[in-house]
Amino acid sequence: MRLSRSRRYLLAKNLAKRLLPGSFAWRPAADDRAVVEAVEPVRMAWPAGVRKPLVGLVPDRDHPPYWTKYRHFLEANGIPWELYDVHRSDWRQRAARLDAVVWRPLSFPSELEECRRKLVVLEGVMGLFCYPSLREALLYEDKLLQTELLQHHGFPVAETFISHDEQEALAYVERCEYPLVWKVGCGSGSLGVELVRDVRAARRAVRQVFGHAGRATYWPYLRQKDYVYLQRLEPNLGYDLRVIVIGDLALGYYRDVPEGEFRASGMDTTRREGLPEDALTLAH
Ligand SMILES: Nc1ncnc2c1ncn2[C@@H]1O[C@H](COP(=O)(O)OP(=O)(O)O)[C@@H](O)[C@H]1O
Ligand SMILES: [Mg+2]
Structure with missing residues (x-):
């Protein structure tokens, strides 16, 4: 996995930003x-x-x-x-x-x-x-709500477990296959999307989330608190697809999964080629 997209790296980077205030200020409107x-x-x-x-x-x-x-x-x-x-x-x-x-x-x-x-x-x-x-x-940027709605409307979604109940979450991680995909509700470019290697790591993360202070996220001011979003690690085709639908128009591109990664989003691997028809039909 890319170090620059790992939770540990991003938490360390946030710490550095706190120690060097001002140098990471967000830019004004361009x-x-x-x-x-x-x-x-x-x-x-x-x-x-x-x-x-x-x-x-x-x-x-x-x-x-x-x-x-x-x-x-x-x-x-x-x-x-x-x-x-x-x-x-x-x-x-x-x-x-x-x-x-x-x-x-x-x-x-x-x-x-x-x-x-x-x-x-x-x-x-x-x-x-x-x-x-x-x-x-x-x-927008709420994976919990997006997934709940996609499931509700019967769209094909990777097997996802969303719970705001600690006991249910702890019981769930005991019967999962590992590695497991862990996601933060608000994130993009694969930030906040990680692998949980084994049940011990899963238990620890669930306990943190439901603990008094929640679990640190890559957002320096936001902690994951009282919810889990877990997904089965699906085998990938070497890419994911971005499909944009505007009325009757459907367009998009490929993003390739880099070597040694499972994530494609945000990896600067965009490839523009004709998209598979079934993906266009599904998105439309
Ligand atoms: N359940 C999964 N199994 C395998 N790979 C996944 C799974 N969920 C996400 N990914 C990979 O991780 C990337 C980021 O996940 P995604 O949920 O799309 O977050 P983001 O909002 O950051 O794009 C995706 O582009 C995909 O390549
Ligand atoms: Mg994505």
């Missing part, structure tokens, strides 16, 4: 206008006689940014918009004049928490059209 404007914008037909909404666009701090793509779309379609600083204390007052909000939250638990809370108000109480919606924001 503007890559030149890159985005080189691409033909998506144009939509607007029905006659319908007023165009005023859109509040949150400048996300991702790199590369998302908000500049939405700006390109809004400008190309003549939809009025303004920058919306949702993080400041007057976010409700600023939203009063808006019809819609576009806010691509960072995939960090801190911003997701803020986003979900504020969408309750923006979407649920003030009635603005929000993208993502609250439901979408709840689903």
